[in-house]
Amino acid sequence: MMARGALFSALIALFLLNACAVAKSASGSRVLVLLDKLDDRADYSAFFSSLSERGFDVYFKEASDVSAKLVDFGERLYDHAILFSQKSSGVLSATKLVEFVKLEGNVLAAVGRNPPDNVRDFAYEFNVGVDETDTAVIDHFNFNSTEGAQSSHTTILANAFAPSAAVYSQSTLSGGAVLYDGVALKFGKNPLLLKLLVGSATTYTWGARESSDVTEQPYVSGSELILAGAAQTRSNARVTFVGSQKLFSDRHICNDTSLNQTTSRFKLHVLENIIVVDSKSGNAAFAADISKWTFQERGVLKISAVQHHKEDESFQRDSYRVKDHIVYQLDISEYRDGKWRPFVAPDVQVEAVMIDPYIRATLQPSSSAKPSSATATTYVTKFQLPDQYGVFTFKVDYRRPGYSWIFTKETLPVQQFRHNDYERFLVVASPYYAAALSTATASFLFMIAVMYSS
């Protein structure tokens, strides 16, 4: 009896311990970090400890380690991967990284001036181009002056964040600029790509070693120059590319308690008038936000409780009739900061499709309808089915940048009126009834008269 009690309390303790360790991610807590040498993790200690604080189980592996596997026998061994290694690894080829993403693993890949081939190829799978080796992003107008005014201006200050509430918190958007020292990225035509941080009008990319003038069109420049960008696959796996792994380093992440003040602060030069902006870099907030977004801690949407019924009924039918008045409703919740919350948007639409969309109705967040739980917003709309019978699909396909794609559909038949569905004995038709009956009666009397009059 005692033993059973002890076992029980131990189980409870284990459960509580487990609950505490659960990450705030909607998809999982296992993170694999790939580094050139295990010792390198000290350079990024602030970033990695913030991940541990958020409840992730962080595993470190050297990129050349043969046991560094993301997928084994078709199963993901980790939920997320961070690629910080700067040497090409034959162990984790682009193909293997793609396989991991296909299994809905999330990847945060950061490169430097010497991008490894596997990450370069991996980026190219998403139509993200990485500039050549030994080039750097340069901005002679927004640079970190603590590096020295005569420097090559390769540590730039970037604050052109994508205005996405799904990715960035308000404090990041209004906070300090990001210290960026790395290579330029360029997006191809891929509708699944999302710009997270882009260059300013004066940002360009050029050879870092040469001090020579720019003699031809740079690979990419201005706001087309991507500093950080992401791809969200159709299965909602997120892959984020950052052109500067130094962005995550302790040296660039502001950490008031443990870091040297001179390196964690920056000065902003604007032309010859030196405006000294002595403030913290936004690297910590930026790194936190994009890792939260990449690892499915925010901007994750979920549809639940999809329901439809006729306006004067409350139960869902397997089929409807043409011109029926339908009430369609569903719940949408957003995962943010460890909790499912109600998600309110004015632009969620439902479609009734039979090859073409016959109906496209905007769903209104409803205050009167009771959501399935306090963690969701109920959206309701009413529409009348068209005077067209056939197999219709009711679908909601909501794709907004930064948020996970949500999709639900249901196929059901819409039938025509049966012969006994029509209304009978209409008041409006009473003259016809009277006429038909009087004609019939008159005919009957006439028949009798004609028969017996001869």
Added chain:
Amino acid sequence: MASTRSNSSTSSQSALSASLSSHLLQALETYRSRTPARLKFVDAYLAFLVLTGVLQFVYVLLVGNYPFNSFLAGFGGAVGSFVLAASLRIQISGNNPEFKDVSPERAIAEFIFAQIVLHFFVINYLG
């Protein structure tokens, strides 16, 4: 000049209408005196059917063609009955040589059969 012309045209019009009305009166008088009572009875029935049909047509113009099937049944019943009764009248009047061989009894029997079939369809199509 103009007044003369208008005078002459009025007089010719009045002369025309006078002759027309006199002809109509004559036709009516002939109809009244020469037509057998039996055919007059058929004509009264035909007039009733025309009236029923016209009233329904006016109603459909005023109210719209919903429900269309009821309109078709009612209107078709009137038109159909008219056609059958007119055919009966032709056969039993005795003035049409091509129906000399058809006895009035046979014409009446065919008429009754056709009427029953017609109204069967009318009633079924009405609702």
